[in-house]
Amino acid sequence: MDNNYLADLLYPNIHTLPEDMEARYPKRQLPEGAKVTRFAPSPTGFLHLGNLYGAFTDERLAHTSGGVFYLRIEDTDAKRTVPNGVELIIDTLAKLGVNFDEGAIKNGEDKGAYGPYRQSERAEIYQTYAKQLIREGKAYPCFCTEEEIAAMREKQEALKLTPGYYGEYAVWRDAPIEKIEEKLNAGVPFVLRFRSEGSIENKMKFNDQIKGEINVTENDIDHVILKSDGIPTYHFAHAVDDHLMGTTHVVRDESWLSTLPFHIQLFKALGFKLPKYCHTAQVMKLDNGNKRKISKRKDPEFAATFYHEQGYPAAVTREYLITLLNSNFEEWRIANPTAPIEDFKFTTKKMSVSGSLFDMDKLNDISKNVISRMTAEEVYENVLAWAKDFDADFADKLTVDADMAIAALSIGRGGAKPRKDIARWNEVQSYMGFLWDEYFSIIDEIPDKFDKADIKAALNKYLEIYSEEDDQISWFDKIKALASELGYAPETKLYKKNPEEYKGHVGDISMFLRIAVTGKASSPDMYEIMRILGADRVKARITAYAETI
RNA sequence: GGCCCGUUGGUCAAGCGGCUAAGACAUCGCCCUCUCACGGCGAAAACGGGAGUUCGAUUCUCCCACGGGUCACCA
Numbered sequence: 001m002d003n004n005y006l007a008d009l010l011y012p013n014i015h016t017l018p019e020d021m022e023a024r025y026p027k028r029q030l031p032e033g034a035k036v037t038r039f040a041p042s043p044t045g046f047l048h049l050g051n052l053y054g055a056f057t058d059e060r061l062a063h064t065s066g067g068v069f070y071l072r073i074e075d076t077d078a079k080r081t082v083p084n085g086v087e088l089i090i091d092t093l094a095k096l097g098v099n100f101d102e103g104a105i106k107n108g109e110d111k112g113a114y115g116p117y118r119q120s121e122r123a124e125i126y127q128t129y130a131k132q133l134i135r136e137g138k139a140y141p142c143f144c145t146e147e148e149i150a151a152m153r154e155k156q157e158a159l160k161l162t163p164g165y166y167g168e169y170a171v172w173r174d175a176p177i178e179k180i181e182e183k184l185n186a187g188v189p190f191v192l193r194f195r196s197e198g199s200i201e202n203k204m205k206f207n208d209q210i211k212g213e214i215n216v217t218e219n220d221i222d223h224v225i226l227k228s229d230g231i232p233t234y235h236f237a238h239a240v241d242d243h244l245m246g247t248t249h250v251v252r253d254e255s256w257l258s259t260l261p262f263h264i265q266l267f268k269a270l271g272f273k274l275p276k277y278c279h280t281a282q283v284m285k286l287d288n289g290n291k292r293k294i295s296k297r298k299d300p301e302f303a304a305t306f307y308h309e310q311g312y313p314a315a316v317t318r319e320y321l322i323t324l325l326n327s328n329f330e331e332w333r334i335a336n337p338t339a340p341i342e343d344f345k346f347t348t349k350k351m352s353v354s355g356s357l358f359d360m361d362k363l364n365d366i367s368k369n370v371i372s373r374m375t376a377e378e379v380y381e382n383v384l385a386w387a388k389d390f391d392a393d394f395a396d397k398l399t400v401d402a403d404m405a406i407a408a409l410s411i412g413r414g415g416a417k418p419r420k421d422i423a424r425w426n427e428v429q430s431y432m433g434f435l436w437d438e439y440f441s442i443i444d445e446i447p448d449k450f451d452k453a454d455i456k457a458a459l460n461k462y463l464e465i466y467s468e469e470d471d472q473i474s475w476f477d478k479i480k481a482l483a484s485e486l487g488y489a490p491e492t493k494l495y496k497k498n499p500e501e502y503k504g505h506v507g508d509i510s511m512f513l514r515i516a517v518t519g520k521a522s523s524p525d526m527y528e529i530m531r532i533l534g535a536d537r538v539k540a541r542i543t544a545y546a547e548t549i
Numbered sequence: 550g551g552c553c554c555g556u557u558g559g560u561c562a563a564g565c566g567g568c569u570a571a572g573a574c575a576u577c578g579c580c581c582u583c584u585c586a587c588g589g590c591g592a593a594a595a596c597g598g599g600a601g602u603u604c605g606a607u608u609c610u611c612c613c614a615c616g617g618g619u620c621a622c623c624a
Contacts, residue, residue: 040624041624042623042624044624074624076623076624077622077623077624079623080623080624142622146621146622149621149622153621157550160550160551161551162550162551162552162620163551163620164620189622191622200552211554211555214553214554215552215553215554216552216553217552217553221620223621224621224622226622227622228622229622231622233621233622233623233624234623234624235624237624238624253618254553254554254555254617254618255618255619255624256619256624257553257554257618257619258552258553258554258618258619258620259619259620260553279554281554281555282617282618284617286560290616290617291616291617292617293617293618323561323562323573324561324562327561327562327563328562328563330561330562330572330573330574331563331572331573333573334572334573352561352562353554353555354554354555354556354616354617355554355555355616355617355618356560356561356562357560357561358560359560359561359574359575361560361574361575362560362561362573362574362575363574364574365573365574365575366574368586372586372587412586412587415587416587416588417586417587417588418586418587419585419586419587420586420587421585421586421587476583479583480583483583492582492583505583506583507582507583507584508583508584509583510583510584511583511584513583514583514584514585520584520585521584521585522584522585522586523584523585524584524585524586525583525585526583526584527583
């Protein structure tokens, strides 16, 4: 068969040659060791933790080596593409502190010399290489319908054979040109298949940057490389794009391991140099006691936007994912609590080979630490920004009473042992909502073991002795005196030594006041809170509460 | 089912032929303490199983079990 004739027959509108493409996309001039990586998602309108895991790896690999990190949009499947998918990807990553050097940007535009960066706009490029493969006898058209393929598959499964388009099942592999022309003239759509010369008898070793040495078997299936609409499948686009765009390191999750042999084959057939591969472990979730790869459909809590909605600071998601990514990050972070994350020496050598379960406790811990290092003003700005999107009423209150909010957020902040109350911005309202009369309510109750008369007496006497002028020491001395007067130990230690001598201790008296003033049995420093609330509101709350006893 | 990958405490994990098998989170106890949070001290908690190689295996090899992934004109 005349392959040149067939090539022109199939793709008559393609007049470019691989050489033209090579000239259009010259090799990148980068320093020795510089890595070129890409984040290549489908614009499905959803980014999950697994995507971020890969994106962070890509970003660190490129930027710690003086390389390039770019965004390529894999929108070859029109069915899965959503209108603002690209914008969502860019915005989400930008919020998390991940920025691209080149690639797709908003409004359908590109930045960089290796575009277009949307695969849907690269049809001519793919077809140029595909046409060359046809000329070389390495690809051929297949006119099977979906039904025929499905029937073939069923038959193979019934015979317990490996399903797929190969061997005797590759019915169009050696079809005569007349038959092809006949279908073509009848307007029957076709896909272009790669002519595999591989055999499953051939095993080989492959070195993955993360997994190390792995065993692979040659591919013997004639996979589709161009779909009937002339748009490539992932595999073909991967080979062509990563070659032309100069990708040195392909980071993707380990589910791609199974198609790696096919990719190796494609690169070879196209005469491309194989990039390094980094197959990452997957982030898992526990589902009914079983580990499972997280899924975009079933697990909304793994949407990248979920953490934003919950009010986790952007840096936290990144920090957490890097603890999963590089096992020595945590120790580095303990040694360098305030260093920018960029200073950490990221390496694929330290990447985990097995999938890890997402741990919300750990995320919360990291978040508390990150937030505890912020100034009150920073916390305020963050909470306000979050509330504007998710709690408008709280945002209004924060805006009106900014000074009060910042003062409250300052309690126990700074210094070597800062408070760590807040893990997410959506907790702040309940943490300090009592500052506003509209949010204030009595939530906790005083245990029944305390005598009602004592409680009432304590509250009323406190009203008499409370003075805004007191410093913290004299303020507390007054409470101690009050405790003694009512038969409560003025020191906790005294009570512990001889509990039978007292009705309770100064801590209990404080609790009465705390519940009256904040509505809760636990709160940050009471002295500070009373000062922030002001004498009038403190007294009003105590008076009101005393009446309910 | 075929093929591929994985398996150290509840979770994340160090380890890379000889260790009382790190550390972090979570849990529990004690201390500090007006509550809480912080902090300090401590406890409990692990090499999936079986062969082999070796003077010696968590570490190397094989088998098994279990877990995961993948078998599309989806990526």
